[in-house]
Amino acid sequence: FHPGNGRFDLHLFFIIRFCCVPVDFEVVNVDSSMDSEEDINNAIMAIRRNGVALKGNIETNHNLPPSYKSRNNLLRTTLDLYANVMHCQSLPGVRTRHRNIDVMIIRENTEGEYSSLEHESVPGVVECLKIITKTKSLRIADYAFRTARAKGRGRVTAVHKANIMKLGDGLFLECCKEVASGYPDITFDSMIVDNTTMQLVSRPQQFDVMVMPNLYGNVVSNVCAGLVGGPGLVPGANYGEDYAVFETGTRNTGKSIANQNTANPTAMLLASCLLLDHLRLHAYARMIRRAILSTVTETRLHTADLGGQGSTSEVVRSVMKAVQSTGPLTLSI
Amino acid sequence: IVGLGWFGMQTVTLIPGDGIGPEISSAVMKIFEAAKAPIRWEERNVTAIKGPGGRWMIPPDAKESMDRNKIGLKGPLKTPIAAGHPSMNLLLRKTFDLYANVRPCISIEGYKTPYTNVDLVTIRENTEGEYSGIEHVIVEGVVQSIKLITEDASRRIAEYAFEYARNNQRSSVTAVHKANIMRMSDGLFLRKCREVAEGYKDIKFTEMYLDTVCLNMVQDPTQFDVLVMPNLYGDILSDLCAGLIGGLGVTPSGNIGANGVAIFESVHGTAPDIAGLDMANPTALLLSAVMMLRHMGLHDYGNKIQTACFDTIRDKKVLTKDLGGNSKCSEFTADICRRIQDLD
Numbered sequence: 001f002h003p004g005n006g007r008f009d010l011h012l013f014f015i016i017r018f019c020c021v022p023v024d025f026e027v028v029n030v031d032s033s034m035d036s037e038e039d040i041n042n043a044i045m046a047i048r049r050n051g052v053a054l055k056g057n058i059e060t061n062h063n064l065p066p067s068y069k070s071r072n073n074l075l076r077t078t079l080d081l082y083a084n085v086m087h088c089q090s091l092p093g094v095r096t097r098h099r100n101i102d103v104m105i106i107r108e109n110t111e112g113e114y115s116s117l118e119h120e121s122v123p124g125v126v127e128c129l130k131i132i133t134k135t136k137s138l139r140i141a142d143y144a145f146r147t148a149r150a151k152g153r154g155r156v157t158a159v160h161k162a163n164i165m166k167l168g169d170g171l172f173l174e175c176c177k178e179v180a181s182g183y184p185d186i187t188f189d190s191m192i193v194d195n196t197t198m199q200l201v202s203r204p205q206q207f208d209v210m211v212m213p214n215l216y217g218n219v220v221s222n223v224c225a226g227l228v229g230g231p232g233l234v235p236g237a238n239y240g241e242d243y244a245v246f247e248t249g250t251r252n253t254g255k256s257i258a259n260q261n262t263a264n265p266t267a268m269l270l271a272s273c274l275l276l277d278h279l280r281l282h283a284y285a286r287m288i289r290r291a292i293l294s295t296v297t298e299t300r301l302h303t304a305d306l307g308g309q310g311s312t313s314e315v316v317r318s319v320m321k322a323v324q325s326t327g328p329l330t331l332s333i
Numbered sequence: 334i335v336g337l338g339w340f341g342m343q344t345v346t347l348i349p350g351d352g353i354g355p356e357i358s359s360a361v362m363k364i365f366e367a368a369k370a371p372i373r374w375e376e377r378n379v380t381a382i383k384g385p386g387g388r389w390m391i392p393p394d395a396k397e398s399m400d401r402n403k404i405g406l407k408g409p410l411k412t413p414i415a416a417g418h419p420s421m422n423l424l425l426r427k428t429f430d431l432y433a434n435v436r437p438c439i440s441i442e443g444y445k446t447p448y449t450n451v452d453l454v455t456i457r458e459n460t461e462g463e464y465s466g467i468e469h470v471i472v473e474g475v476v477q478s479i480k481l482i483t484e485d486a487s488r489r490i491a492e493y494a495f496e497y498a499r500n501n502q503r504s505s506v507t508a509v510h511k512a513n514i515m516r517m518s519d520g521l522f523l524r525k526c527r528e529v530a531e532g533y534k535d536i537k538f539t540e541m542y543l544d545t546v547c548l549n550m551v552q553d554p555t556q557f558d559v560l561v562m563p564n565l566y567g568d569i570l571s572d573l574c575a576g577l578i579g580g581l582g583v584t585p586s587g588n589i590g591a592n593g594v595a596i597f598e599s600v601h602g603t604a605p606d607i608a609g610l611d612m613a614n615p616t617a618l619l620l621s622a623v624m625m626l627r628h629m630g631l632h633d634y635g636n637k638i639q640t641a642c643f644d645t646i647r648d649k650k651v652l653t654k655d656l657g658g659n660s661k662c663s664e665f666t667a668d669i670c671r672r673i674q675d676l677d
Contacts, residue, residue, distance in 0.1 A: 062512035062520065070513055097447035113480070118517035124484030128518035130463070134474030161565075167468035168478035194569050198576035201551055202446070215511075219569055222544040226551035250548055 016272065018320050018331050021284045023276070026050060030071055032059045040071045044078050047243055054268075054275055055247045059255065069116060072251065077110050079245070081238035082136065083143045084109040084217060086249045088224040088234055093297030094306060096229050103224050104209045106147065107217025108140040109238055114214045132168040132213065137175035143239075144176075144211035145183045156180065158190040159212035159220060172213055197223055225250045232264025232305040233296070235271035237278075244278050246271040257304075261311045264303040266296055269319065291322035343629060346398045347374040350408030352603025353613035358408050360615035360666040361622050364641075367670035370626065370634045375402060379410070381424055391421075391428055399429060399594060404629060406622055407598040411605075426459060431588040431596060432486065433493045434459045434567060437624065438574040441583055443647025444656060448577040453557040455574055456497060457567020458490040459588065464564045482518040482563060487525035493589060494526075494561035495533040501627075505537035506530070509546050509562035509570065522563055546570065550577075575600075582655050585620035587628065595628055597621040611661040614653040616642060619669075641672035 028046045030039040047053045058071040084107040117129040148156050158176040162169040180188035193216045200223050225234045236249035248267040269292050276285035295318045302308025324330050349358035377395040384390040410421040434457040467479040498506050508526040512519040530538035543566050575584040581601040588596045599617035626635035651668045652658025
């Protein structure tokens, strides 16, 4: 478990322990102010050892020279966590402009614009390489269709800009089409990324499962998180062949509200439920998730990001009470 | 400062375009006449021709007209599939070095969307970035697309953004970037924005990650003012913002080029299925023409026409089909003309 920089919820431990979930945490701190990559390498080693992790966002100082790489990105690419999955659903009790949103965003997580390959050809002229490979495009497309089928979802939409980036996004789109042909039970279509964002803010209900390269995934997942109520509510998951890392969906550090007991713990708590599901501890995941969702419908407990004045600890206490009331074995509050 | 020609009239190059282009252009001309705007229209066709040496170019009389008039208004152009020449918009961009794409997004009272009180402007660098068109297949199955960021283009767009903010009484400029991931390229862009900001202490300058902008934009777009960014982010964000206020049918757009050239355009398609049926909505082209008037310093005319247009929409009596009504383009246009004459 890596707390990250910002609003870290020790409360998470309390809930997991409180519910007597048979999970133990190994805490690894990553100090983003450190120049050396020792911290992040320790974290990566720990994840290799344990197989799963819960992670807070690690701040990247973008004023540092390119030699200082984003720790979050390093973790994702080193562990080959190739699929970033974010399930955005409208929640009862949370007021938003659009209702009945249920979108699953599947984003390629290791290449594309995040390849960190840049050079200054002559002073004042910089080239940044976006890499798209057939292997990774096929892999993420296959992940998307497999997931759609497993979750009983009928449609996959590929988001791209192949009219402009004919070779790069063109290849991505081709791979999606190829994989789609192997899933005749699932409808496949595609949409250009700028039109996609326009459609999302007018009629987000039209989307089901969406698959896309890295950068568009960044844009679309943030738009969708905003549409369903903000960064405090949506968990995110990063899956690889061998490892899985869970975090808040929109990867913010929340630095400005850290340590003030005002942060919304929902996203992180739901991320821990995803972790429990991954470990096949479904009963625990279901129990905690039910408690979280019942708490989120209580408007008087809403934290500042949802327009309320509730505190982090109040939300956590409410979740624990909700769990307790359903009768399983727990510690006392 | 644009010089006024004979009788105080300014000549503007008009490119009606294809599909519904001609009818919405004539709607705009009618409305300008009703407002007695000091504009003389010079119509030109920009369909690409092959020049000497085999290179595609816009017709010389169109180029000559734009170079002389400096200001242009353009309807939608169709993208030919098998004509063999590049996109017309790309050709125009290259011919006149249209480096800044400007889209003011203002909520239209009377055309309801889930978002209210939107009043922001996206300023997008339009010549480089991810749209350099430089791609190659390295080995089979591995493609490299190059995003180009240069010091000059970044400085130029930043300067335009701050000038625009100052000239239009906007209080802040936000640079949108992803320098945490693209350290060198977006980092260069950001540095240039910071440098230019130094010369505009009256304007507040902030920086924000692209994803944070997206997250915040769909929750509360009223927090944004002027946004400046490289090509791809600009493409995505300008369309996202158009979606907030009602789509491309009601969103104006302007392209600023070197040497004082500026071409204002509607960014929707040619709608061939309704072309010639008097069903089109001229709002986007009209609002672009209003943007043009403001650019030329003719704010009074611009405001008058915009007010009439918004009033017609708010009244809901003669709306075109896409706005939820049943009326013809000509009826919509006539209503706006009537209101303008009443305003006088």
